Amino acid sequence: MARPKKSDEMYDVVIAGGGYVGLSLALALKQGDPGLKCAVVDPKPMNTLDRDPRASAIAAAASRMLTQLGIWDKISDKGQPINEMIVTDSKLRDAVRPVFLTFDGEATDGEPFATMMPNGVMMPALYKAAKALGTVFFAPNSAATFRNNPDHVDLELNDGKVLKTRLLIAADGVRSKLRDLAGIRTVNWDYKQSGIVTTIKHERPHNGRAEEHFLPAGPFAILPLPGNRSSLVWTERTSDADRLVRSDDFTFELELERRFGHHLGTLEVDGPRQAYPLGLKLAREFVKSRFALIGDSAHGIHPIAGQGLNLGFKDVAALAEVIIDARRLGQDIGAFDVLERYQRWRRFDTFQMGVVTDVLNRLFSNDIDLLRAARDFGLGLVDRMPSLKSQFIKEASGFAGPVPKLLSGDPI
Structure with a gap:
């Protein structure tokens, strides 16, 4: 049996996961x-990054x-700035849905608190910029296993190649394989x-x-996209969601119309429909020696507040600042006290x-009068309380709590 081919080059950082979070961290x-040696495995x-039909809400701090x-x-x-947000609470059969809460869409004057951005636009831009600065990509490929050494990590890829790195970062999603291999519960x-x-077209503008x-x-969120289009995040009981995704277009659009209403005119599904299981998953530890979790590998939360991606961007800004500061001080970026x-x-x-998202979901996803x-x-x-x-x-914009430099728009 052939022995894995070990790279002689030592990387400072290897990121397993080339999604939003992994690419923006690189x-x-x-x-x-610029002298830091960084690689991304995905x-x-x-x-194929421009083929992602979904869109994401990018908070003001992330932008x-x-x-x-x-x-x-x-x-x-x-992208499409979110200029206003309304919140209603009703039963599905209710003919009228009274608005209980409204927000204007500005974090500061002239700055929307969030912008809807197509994934197929953002992801290629992040990739091209990271590659132009010298990031090395191993794709398509994925992490198979890793072994800690005193001064580095050996990361074995599925094709048998072994990468050496001073710091391994898992950005491989909520079902993170590397998190499990690291023994993090x-x-x-x-x-x-x-x-x-999914994405829908509608007859009238959403403004x-x-x-x-x-x-x-569960919550039914309508998020504006450029033109007369909107992104939909529609929460249902898992059995109902599976049935709806498998149903024919007529049945799906009929059920969609019952929830969406007629205020934007005729509706038409304008993209694939997919269903994702929802749960809460929080890592008990974010770091070990020469190992760190970011994004969904560290936390998977309910989309009720639309903050999952923006939590990942906060991770990026914080971890990048910690690593760069440690490099400038001549510290070992993989040392536990640095990662702590x-x-x-x-x-x-x-x-x-x-x-917060768990409580909100339990509070609102029920039919108790x-x-x-x-x-x-x-x-x-x-x-009725402006403050x-x-x-x-402020929370939705990403400015709550201690904010890393990048989220304030400042260089590290």
Whole structure:
């Protein structure tokens, strides 16, 4: 049996996962220290990134980071700023859905608190910028196993190649293989819900308004895209979601119309529909010696607050700052005491957001009249308190808590 081929080159950082989080971390590190040797491993070919039909809500803080990284100005015209958001709470059969809470869409004057950006625009831009700065890519390929040594990690890939690195970073998603290989346990449970994601066309313009309708099965979010199009994140019980995704177009659009309503005119599905199981998964540790978790590998939360991706961007900004600061001080970037700074910075904020989304989902995903009356009273109260609404906008914009330099739009 052939022995794995071991690379003689030592990388400073190897990132397993070439999604939003992995690519933006590679770019941030190379921009902060061009001499840092960085590699990215991902199972999909990098030339297919523009085929992702989904879209993501990019918070204001994340867009500041991407501006600093030289990305946002190149792609911002392809996105749709969220100018307003409304929240309703009703039963599916209700003819009228009263609005209990409204937000204007600005974090600061002229700066939207979030922008909807097509994944097929953002991902190739991140890849091209990271590659232009010298990031090495091993794709399509994926991590098979790794072994810690005193001064480096040996990462074996599926093709038998072994990479040597001072720091291995797992950005390989909520079902992270590397997290399990590192022996990091998680707090997790299944919501018995799935999120249906698709894109729709509608007859009338949305004027940049996002809508979140709390229905008994879960939140139904309508997020504006450029033109008369919107991205849908539709939460249903898992059995119902599977049935809807498998159904014919007529049945799916009929059920969609019952939830969406007629305020934007005729609806038409404009992309593939997919269902993703929803649950809460929080890593008990974010770091070990020469190993760190970022993005969904560290935390998977309910999409009810739309903060999953932006938590990942916060991880990127914090970890990049910790690594670059350590490099400037001549410290070992893979040492546990260095990585512990990142863990202290991010773990509490992540657990806090996980608890908040869990409580919100349990509070709103039900059909109990007494509970509905109480929560609608609470929503109405918040709507009448400008200071509290401002705090919600600050949280949604990504500016709550200690903010890393990149999220403030400053260089590391």
